[in-house]
Amino acid sequence: MKNTIHVERAIRRITQADLAAAVGVSRQTINALEAAKYVPSVVLAMKIANYFEKPVEAIFELGEED
Amino acid sequence: METKLLLPNRYKRLGWFIFVPCLILTILSILQLTPALSFFDDGHILSQWTMIRVAEKGSLSAFLDSQSNDIAGEILMTLTAIGFFFVAFSRERTDDEWIMKVRLESLLWAFYVHLGAFFLSIWLSYSLAFFVVLSWNMLTAPLVFLARFHWIVYVKPYLEERRATV
16 A cells, blocks of 8 residues: 655645644554555544545555555 | 553553563572572572461362462562563553554564474473473563564664664
């Protein structure tokens, strides 16, 4: 699963910690997501998408191995 | 995100305070460095408080075939286990799905390493040495779990960030 969280964060100029607090997870979780080491649950993916005010598909995309 | 089946976060610190000293004492007493630390033998300094008279209790003596039994070892191992339970199974400050995933993965790792060590001990040791290795192997699963969990959740991200900023 690929995602554009890092880009979206850069556009809004917020840190991993800010995003983590906004969606109610730990900073390490955002770190793992950006490094593509973790595929989030649908709930977390939707919370992140809601936060950036975009549809889920705009931020999360299937990778080749999925 | 609410994670079930875990203790509140405040137990974690309490757990470290119990687990670390008790673990050190357990290791030292298994090593039997000094009589004072040999909690599993009679005759260390705590014995006068921790010795219970089994014979007076009647029926228990049939199981323990001794007039008295020193429960210092029992107390120590119970505290070690409780300390581990508090450290391993209390929530992190912000506990979430990724941390839960790392937690479960680490449990799997711990079980694999424990089993591996168990198979090795079956084939490479026998008689009394086998039981000594078994008693050491008791510690493998808890220690592998704690090491792997804290490595992935705290140490590795910290090291990667430090490398990224240099």
